Amino acid sequence: MEAAAQEQQNKSRVVKVDSVESWETFVSQANNQGCPVVVHFTAIWCMPSVAMNPLFEELASAYPDVLFLSVDVDDVKDVASKLEVKAMPTFLLMREGAVVDKLVGANPEEIRKRIDSFVQSIRVYVA
Numbered sequence: 001m002e003a004a005a006q007e008q009q010n011k012s013r014v015v016k017v018d019s020v021e022s023w024e025t026f027v028s029q030a031n032n033q034g035c036p037v038v039v040h041f042t043a044i045w046c047m048p049s050v051a052m053n054p055l056f057e058e059l060a061s062a063y064p065d066v067l068f069l070s071v072d073v074d075d076v077k078d079v080a081s082k083l084e085v086k087a088m089p090t091f092l093l094m095r096e097g098a099v100v101d102k103l104v105g106a107n108p109e110e111i112r113k114r115i116d117s118f119v120q121s122i123r124v125y126v127a
Contacts, residue, residue: 012057012060013057013061013064013068014040014053014056014060014068014069015067015068015070016070016072017069017070017071017072017075017079018072018075019075020076020078020079023069023071026067026069027094027097030067030094031096031097034096035065035066035067036065036066036067036093036094036095036118036119036122037066037067037092037093037094037095038059038060038063038066038067038069038091038092038093038094038115039068039070039071039091039092039093039094040052040056040068040069040070040071040089040090040091041071041073041080041083041085041088041089041090041091041092042071042072042073042088042089043072043073043074043088046088046089048088048089048105048106049088049089049106051106052089052106052111053070055108055111056068056070059112059115063115063119065119066115066119073085073088083099087104087105089104089105089106090102090103090104091104091111091114091115093115093118095122100118101114101118
């Protein structure tokens, strides 16, 4: 089981942001490609946040045309404060650099629903 979990970790589609620079790089690349971004603001000490990681991975696999970013608020405080993230977990849905939706709290059903309609709206928009 341990090896399988490790294997899964290696194939993660969620990109971990570890600095303000990497945040800016990922977001601007996504904007240039017209790629929507979903961000999970998390903290290792926050159990509800950690509990959302497997769901976030699953959603990242389900929507390959969306960039899924994970931001640890302790590692990248500036990004969290710039986007006014005050509680964990917070999920931001972004398009062209702008936040179009924000969801605070570990609510798997709601997150799934919001991301789904977000992606559908973009696919319609692109088509």
